[in-house]
Amino acid sequence: MFPNAKGSELLAILATLDPSSQAAGTVTTGWISLANHHGLLAIVQTGVLGTGATVDAKLQQAQDASGTGAKDIAGKAITQIVKATGDNKQALINVKPEDLDTVSGFGFVRLSVTVGVAASQTAAQVLGINARELPASTANQAAVVQVV
Numbered sequence: 118m119f120p121n122a123k124g125s126e127l128l129a130i131l132a133t134l135d136p137s138s139q140a141a142g143t144v145t146t147g148w149i150s151l152a153n154h155h156g157l158l159a160i161v162q163t164g165v166l167g168t169g170a171t172v173d174a175k176l177q178q179a180q181d182a183s184g185t186g187a188k189d190i191a192g193k194a195i196t197q198i199v200k201a202t203g204d205n206k207q208a209l210i211n212v213k214p215e216d217l218d219t220v221s222g223f224g225f226v227r228l229s230v231t232v233g234v235a236a237s238q239t240a241a242q243v244l245g246i247n248a249r250e251l252p253a254s255t256a257n258q259a260a261v262v263q264v265v
């Protein structure tokens with residue numbers, strides 16, 4: 118523990134799916150290396166979902182930053198969010214290096230969010246947790262323009 122550290126020194130924003138009215142279909146983040154963090158946390162957010170809409174999200178793994186051998190990470194998918202109970206909700210997905218198929222060389226992760234039926238408001242972030250070197254904020258994606 119680092120009780121005197123700022124939250125921004127302990128977490129990094131590695132990838133985002135910026136807030137939008139996402140059309141039915143799938144969007145993904147880029148591939149993120151797990152080499153610099155002991156874990157990742159994906160945060161999926163919904164706003165108002167379209168009529169009959171569904172939202173699914175999962176983490177996938179690959180052998181490199183171009184997505185070689187991409188496949189789902191077992192047990193790293195949310196239960197489907199549906200319109201009836203899914204407006205303005207959040208879902209979290211944790212992953213650690215040991216969750217990946219490291220024996221086969223998998224060390225990269227991406228978040229995939231799929232909206233079904235009707236356009237819906239969504240957003241998502243992937244945070245780097247427990248950086249191997251502090252401050253973690255040095256790994257923030259370029260879109261992070263302020264840390265106060």
